[in-house]
Amino acid sequence: MPLPRRLRATLPIALTWAAGWGVFTISLLSYYAYRASRSGYHVPNALDLISDALMASGVALVAGLIFSSIFARAERGNDVETLPILRVSAWGAMTGLCFVPVMAGLWLLVGTPVAFGRIARICLWFAGFGALSSAAIIAIARAGSPPHPRDPALLNADGGLEGLVVTRDAVNARDMVSR
Numbered sequence: 001m002p003l004p005r006r007l008r009a010t011l012p013i014a015l016t017w018a019a020g021w022g023v024f025t026i027s028l029l030s031y032y033a034y035r036a037s038r039s040g041y042h043v044p045n046a047l048d049l050i051s052d053a054l055m056a057s058g059v060a061l062v063a064g065l066i067f068s069s070i071f072a073r074a075e076r077g078n079d080v081e082t083l084p085i086l087r088v089s090a091w092g093a094m095t096g097l098c099f100v101p102v103m104a105g106l107w108l109l110v111g112t113p114v115a116f117g118r119i120a121r122i123c124l125w126f127a128g129f130g131a132l133s134s135a136a137i138i139a140i141a142r143a144g145s146p147p148h149p150r151d152p153a154l155l156n157a158d159g160g161l162e163g164l165v166v167t168r169d170a171v172n173a174r175d176m177v178s179r
Helices: 003-039 046-074 085-097 099-110 116-144 168-178
Strands: none
Touching: 003 046, 003 116, 046 085, 046 099, 046 116, 085 099, 085 116, 099 116
């Protein structure tokens, strides 16, 4: 697949991941800031919250690009309707976990102490974000895909199919047979 076509296929997935992670991050940090202000602790200002949400969105954009590239290769030829949601979520969780070593390396680079508990929490968050994001992507894809031709909702009382559009390939096949 040429690069522009592949980028056109992966970019919407990556942008969906970025938007979801950004909204969730700013919501969570706003909640923590509210709780901190009620307890008398220092509250970060709005620009800090927005910059953290943008950073999470940037990480999610890269994670979404990686997920969509790996997922397109691994699940090539499979129909969206037949993909098990747990397998798709596992792909997303593994993609999220790919960023944990990067985060730990960045912390070590800037001199932040890296504790096992902190790494475990980051693993849980990133794996959870990845699994939820990939499940949401598949749910969106399933909602937008046309119904399967043998869907019982399309069968009429005679057992025939109702409301299907004849494609150009079907017309060409019929014309070849009738010659």
